[in-house]
Amino acid sequence: MPLVHRGPVMPYVRLRWQPRSIFEIRGQRARGRRCRQLHRDTWQNVLIMHNDASTLHALGLIPMMNRLSQFCALAATLAALSGCGTVTDPITSNLPETHSGRPSIVVSLREQEAYLYRGKNRTASSRISSGREGYRTPIGRFEVIRKDEDHRSSLYGDYVDASGKVMKANVDSRRDGRPPHSHFMGTPMPYFLEFSPGYGLHQGYLPGVPASHGCIRMPYWKARQFYNVAHIRTPVVVKP
Numbered sequence: 001m002p003l004v005h006r007g008p009v010m011p012y013v014r015l016r017w018q019p020r021s022i023f024e025i026r027g028q029r030a031r032g033r034r035c036r037q038l039h040r041d042t043w044q045n046v047l048i049m050h051n052d053a054s055t056l057h058a059l060g061l062i063p064m065m066n067r068l069s070q071f072c073a074l075a076a077t078l079a080a081l082s083g084c085g086t087v088t089d090p091i092t093s094n095l096p097e098t099h100s101g102r103p104s105i106v107v108s109l110r111e112q113e114a115y116l117y118r119g120k121n122r123t124a125s126s127r128i129s130s131g132r133e134g135y136r137t138p139i140g141r142f143e144v145i146r147k148d149e150d151h152r153s154s155l156y157g158d159y160v161d162a163s164g165k166v167m168k169a170n171v172d173s174r175r176d177g178r179p180p181h182s183h184f185m186g187t188p189m190p191y192f193l194e195f196s197p198g199y200g201l202h203q204g205y206l207p208g209v210p211a212s213h214g215c216i217r218m219p220y221w222k223a224r225q226f227y228n229v230a231h232i233r234t235p236v237v238v239k240p
Contacts, residue, residue, distance in 0.1 A: 104235040105193075105201070105226065107216055109137060114201065114218060116226055123229075126222035129206045131214035137238060138214070142195040144234040147227065151192035151202065152185070156213060160185045189215070191227035195236040201226060 101119025108115075109130050116124040131137040159168040159182040167182040178184065194200035203224070204217030211217075216238075218226065 102234075103229045103231070105230060105237070107137075107201075107236070107238045109139070109210075109238065109240055112210070114216065114222075114226070116229060118229075124222070124225055126218050126226070127206055128201075129204065129208075129212055129217040130210045131212050132210045135212065135214045137210075137212075137216060138196050138199055139238050139240055142236045142238065144193050144195055144230050144232055144236060145197075146192070146194040146200075147230070147232065148192040148194070149190065149227065151189045151200075153187045153189055155186070157184060157186040159183065190220070191218075191223040193227060193230055193234075193236075195238075201236075 101117075101121065104117045106115045106117065107113075107128065107130070112128050112130065114126045114128050115122055116126075155173055157171065157173070158166045159171055159176075159178050160166050161182050167179040168176065171184075173184050189200070189202040189204065192200050192202040199214050199216075201216045201218060201223065203220045204212065204215070206217055206219060
């Protein structure tokens, strides 16, 4: 039986970021509308996938309906956790490459998008979250100088005890005091592509606005795709 979605498409979480001018307010509202539209598209894609699967199952072409339903639910969950992601990310980021050539990465801070190229051919794109006010992402021409699949921040993270319990969260290890019997644990930054000392592309939360400490956050599937294609000395261009 086709799945009919009668509830709300997705709760919209109000951001803590506080705008400082009418232009920032308008920009925030525009980004909010874009984020909500992506949420609606995500659930519509899941419904389409489920309904198509029901039809194929009725024709006897899909014997294991439960497995496909679980895949749809998993895809929707991953999309939500990646920050305004869509169910197409796991698919498009795993397609075989049809172009050859030297890889390069171009980042547009204005568009909040990153693009992956093979030669002159654009092979992938991704939404990003760059540095917020006071932590601007550097602009210019760079190269990948380090790759670390399981990187952790050396500056930002939590103070935890021996069992892993968080004693003090969201700290800057340079300024925040360490509670007794605790140690610093850096924030995970998977698929880290460092292009300038202390700055890189990596997987992270995307709230729909620039929100990082200067790095370029990407959804999980896209961060992994860019990481697997790029290598040391891959050109990285960051545009305003």
